[in-house]
Amino acid sequence: MFLTVTANPSVDRTVEVDRLTRGDLHRASGVHVQPGGKGINVARALVRNGCKARAVVPAGGAEGDQLIGLLTGYSIEVVRVAALGPVRSNITIVEPDATVTKLNEAGARLSGPELEAFCDAVLAHMPGVDWVVAAGSLPPGVPDTFYADLISRLAPSGAKVAVDTSGPALLAAVEAGPTLVKPNLEELAEAVDRPLRTLREVVDAAGELRSRGAEAVLASLGGQGAVLVDGEGSWHAEARAEARSSVGAGDALLAGFLSTGGIGPSALATGVAWGAAAVSLPGSTMPGPEDVRAHRVVVHPDIEWDRRIDV
Numbered sequence: 379m380f381l382t383v384t385a386n387p388s389v390d391r392t393v394e395v396d397r398l399t400r401g402d403l404h405r406a407s408g409v410h411v412q413p414g415g416k417g418i419n420v421a422r423a424l425v426r427n428g429c430k431a432r433a434v435v436p437a438g439g440a441e442g443d444q445l446i447g448l449l450t451g452y453s454i455e456v457v458r459v460a461a462l463g464p465v466r467s468n469i470t471i472v473e474p475d476a477t478v479t480k481l482n483e484a485g486a487r488l489s490g491p492e493l494e495a496f497c498d499a500v501l502a503h504m505p506g507v508d509w510v511v512a513a514g515s516l517p518p519g520v521p522d523t524f525y526a527d528l529i530s531r532l533a534p535s536g537a538k539v540a541v542d543t544s545g546p547a548l549l550a551a552v553e554a555g556p557t558l559v560k561p562n563l564e565e566l567a568e569a570v571d572r573p574l575r576t577l578r579e580v581v582d583a584a585g586e587l588r589s590r591g592a593e594a595v596l597a598s599l600g601g602q603g604a605v606l607v608d609g610e611g612s613w614h615a616e617a618r619a620e621a622r623s624s625v626g627a628g629d630a631l632l633a634g635f636l637s638t639g640g641i642g643p644s645a646l647a648t649g650v651a652w653g654a655a656a657v658s659l660p661g662s663t664m665p666g667p668e669d670v671r672a673h674r675v676v677v678h679p680d681i682e683w684d685r686r687i688d689v
């Protein structure tokens with residue numbers, strides 16, 4: 379059983395336009411309204427592929443009702459925590475060449491008691507949980523140490539913890555010793571405070587996060603796949619895809635990786651297959667078994683160390 383923690387959920391609107399021009403009126407050619415927030419997407423991907431997932435989520439206001447309503451179509455065990463502020467709406471504009479422009483709201487403030495109730499709900503729903511996935515940005519009112527504190531509070535449960543976040547929250551989480559972190563290239567570069575231009579630099583940066591406390595690092599590289607660095611070694615895998623919308627691709631990658639044990643190159647291959655499948659689907663649609671093309675994945679037997687990364 380997987381438990382996902384989404385402190386800052388969203389209702390995601392993906393709007394398709396022919397071409398985005400700043401200042402112009404655009405008539406949308408398509409729109410997708412989907413439950414969002416990284417932990418929620420991970421849960422959606424897991425259940426689409428037959429895994430069991432429980433999603434703990436603070437959800438206030440009419441938008442919170444809408445989010446919970448959107449989630450009823452999935453086989454996710456949803457644990458709703460009451461909150462006063464409304465769930466945010468995130469808008470993504472997608473062009474036919476799969477260029478995405480994202481407008482993510484900060485989210486409503488969580489008060490101290492609401493945050494405590496949220497943590498209590500996570501801890502109360504731990505029985506039977508093997509993996510906790512704590513993912514996404516933190517809304518106003520939630521300290522940067524939230525994920526780090528959660529990792530410490532979850533330690534007695536023995537569950538493994540994967541964290542997908544950015545900035546100071548990622549840095550603090552790494553120090554708390556998570557089983558896995560999943561930065562994308564930009565987030566990894568920010569965490570080590572230097573640009574990353576080659577696979578060697580990506581692997582070195584991932585190694586640095588390991589030396590600071592993370593057991594394993596799954597670094598996503600957009601169209602160039604993903605790199606896994608753990609105590610056993612480092613691997614690079616990638617897969618071709620006809621890109622349509624990259625929203626949620628990172629969440630699909632993480633879900634795929636965890637679905638097959640969350641360790642080693644075979645889990646990396648599954649993650650990359652799910653990530654590539656996700657980009658070929660509209661909006662933040664999570665891939666099911668019929669969408670996944672495992673045969674397209676190449677796990678490189680030797681990393682091409684000097685290969686340039688351009689995401």
Ligand SMILES: Nc1ncnc2c1ncn2[C@@H]1O[C@H](COP(=O)(O)OP(=O)(O)O)[C@@H](O)[C@H]1O
Pocket residue numbers: 561562563597598599600601602603604617618619620621624625626627628629631649650651653654657
């Ligand atoms: N254009 C693409 N072609 C093939 N696979 C892709 C493409 N973009 C993303 N992916 C897959 O999705 C994963 C996550 O994408 P990425 O953009 O790095 O993550 P995030 O959404 O977290 O920023 C990648 O590791 C890769 O497996």
Ligand SMILES: O=P(O)(O)OC[C@H]1O[C@](O)(COP(=O)(O)O)[C@@H](O)[C@@H]1O
Pocket residue numbers: 386388390413414415416417419468482513514515516624625626627628629630662
């Ligand atoms: O919490 P953040 O960083 O604002 O991100 C939330 C957004 O990320 C998503 O989960 C998509 O994530 P990825 O594209 O990184 O996989 C959207 O559903 C959501 O709107």
